Each structure stands twice: as C-alpha cells, then as structure tokens.
Amino acid sequence: EVQLVESGGGLVQPGGSLRLSCAASGFTFSNYALNWVRQAPGKGLEWVSGISGAGNEIFYADSVEGRFTVSRDNSKNTLYLQMNSLRAEDTAVYYCGRQRSTSPSDASDMWGQGTMVTVSS
Amino acid sequence: DIQMTQSPSSLSASIGDRVTMTCRASQGISNYLAWYQQKPGKAPEPLIYAASALQSGVPSRFSGSGSGTDFTLTISSLQPEDFATYYCQKYDSAPFTFGPGTKVNIK
Numbered sequence: 044e045v046q047l048v049e050s051g052g053g054l055v056q057p058g059g060s061l062r063l064s065c066a067a068s069g070f071t072f073s074n075y076a077l078n079w080v081r082q083a084p085g086k087g088l089e090w091v092s093g094i095s096g097a098g099n100e101i102f103y104a105d106s107v108e109g110r111f112t113v114s115r116d117n118s119k120n121t122l123y124l125q126m127n128s129l130r131a132e133d134t135a136v137y138y139c140g141r142q143r144s145t146s147p148s149d150a151s152d153m154w155g156q157g158t159m160v161t162v163s164s
Numbered sequence: 165d166i167q168m169t170q171s172p173s174s175l176s177a178s179i180g181d182r183v184t185m186t187c188r189a190s191q192g193i194s195n196y197l198a199w200y201q202q203k204p205g206k207a208p209e210p211l212i213y214a215a216s217a218l219q220s221g222v223p224s225r226f227s228g229s230g231s232g233t234d235f236t237l238t239i240s241s242l243q244p245e246d247f248a249t250y251y252c253q254k255y256d257s258a259p260f261t262f263g264p265g266t267k268v269n270i271k
Contacts (some may be wrong), residue, residue, distance in 0.1 A: 044172075045202075052209070078260070078263075080208075086249065087249075087262060087263075087264050087265045088200075088208065088251050088253075088265075089262065090253070090259060090261060090262060092258045093258065093260060102258035102259070102260075103258075104259050105165075105259070123166055137207070138207055140208075143213060147258070147260070148196070148255050148256065148257060148258070148260075150210065150213035150214070150219075150255055151198065151200070151208075151253075152197035152210050152213070152219055152255070153209065153210065154207040154208050154209075154210075154258055156207055157207055162174040
C-alpha cells in the first residue's frame with residue numbers, strides 16, 4: 044500500500060525543538076519530491092517546506108526560514124522536519140505530502156494523515 | 165511573492181447543482197496550479213494538477229480550467245461527498261502558496 048505516515052508531534056514549550064518524521068512505503072522514495080504543509084486550528088493550509096527527490100533542492104516558507112530544517116534519508120524512506128525556536132504560531136497539524144515528480148515545483152498527489160504540534164507553556 | 169486569492173470564501177449549494185469557484189494569482193503562473201479538497205479533520209485530497217488535469221481516481225464531475233492568473237474549479241453535479249473546503253496552490257516556483265480556500269456548504 045502506498046502511504047505516508049507522520050510522527051513526532053506533541054506539546055513543546057515556546058523556544059523548544061521538535062523533529063517530525065514521515066515514513067513512506069509502497070513506492071520508490073527517491074523518485075519523488077516531498078513537502079511539509081501545516082494547518083493551524085480553524086485555519087487554511089500553509090506550505091512550509093519542500094525537498095527534491097535527491098535532497099539537493101530545498102525551499103522554505105519565510106515564516107520558518109532559519110528555524111526549520113527539512114531533510115530526507117532515501118535509504119530509510121523517511122522525510123524529516125527539524126523545528127527549532129518554536130513559537131505559539133507554529134501550533135498546527137503538520138502534513139507531509141508527495142509531489143508528482145522529483146521536483147519540489149510540482150503538485151502533490153498524496154498526503155499523510157498529519158501529526159499535531161502544540162507550542163504552549 | 166505571488167499571492168493567491170479564492171472566491172467566494174464560501175457558498176451554499178444543493179445536490180445536483182453546478183458549482184464554480186475561482187482562484188486568482190497576483191502574477192502569471194502559466195498552468196502551475198493545483199486544486200485540493202479537504203474535509204474536516206482529514207488530510208487534503210488531490211483533485212487537479214496543471215490547472216486542468218484530473219488526478220488519478222478523481223470523478224469526472226470535477227474539472228479545472230485557466231492559465232496565467234485566473235483559474236476555475238467546476239463541479240458539474242454536486243454530490244453529498246463533495247461538501248468540503250477547496251484549496252488552490254501555485255507550484256511554478258517557491259513559495260508554493262495556497263489560496264485561503266472556498267468552503268462548499270449544504271443549502
């Protein structure tokens with residue numbers, strides 16, 4: 044079965060760190076770019092970061108640039124999002140998504156179920 | 165950065181209605197436009213890519229059109245499972261911004 048499964052969410056204090064993971068199965072992982080998208084409670088979708096299939100092309104939203112780091116381990120079929128200096132406004136459900144090709148500049152064709160991150164003291 | 169807007173922000177429609185919603189980019193993005201459907205508490209579901217191409221498994225009652233700055237998503241005959249929020253997203257270049265969404269409600 045083709046799927047993406049996020050994990051690593053939870054409650055963290057402002058200024059803290061968290062690492063999200065997205066485990067992929069059922070497809071050739073390195074053939075696809077991946078992205079992180081988040082959704083704050085009651086709000087719309089916000090693109091966060093994208094990474095190419097080889098991991099050599101990376102993009103970030105201005106809102107997370109310098110605080111978040113995206114990476115992937117193609118030997119483990121896993122995508123990561125290291126989140127540092129977390130703020131209350133980072134509270135959201137984080138989804139990982141697969142792009143249709145190796146390029147981050149492509150539409151997504153599947154998403155994981157999401158993992159909740161809550162930043163609060 | 166290019167801004168994405170969607171209109172209307174919400175609409176009410178009945179089963180069987182033809183529904184049309186619009187997405188607009190502040191600058192031209194060719195046809196690098198995708199549409200997604202999201203139901204409450206669920207992950208987004210892909211509908212359309214390249215402005216008008218249906219993702220695999222998407223019913224043919226969904227269609228997309230447009231190029232440049234103005235895009236449209238049409239549902240030809242609204243079904244009960246179509247009540248949801250619809251988002252457009254540009255993917256010509258980063259940032260890959262989403263529109264604010266159009267919520268389709270039951271009339």
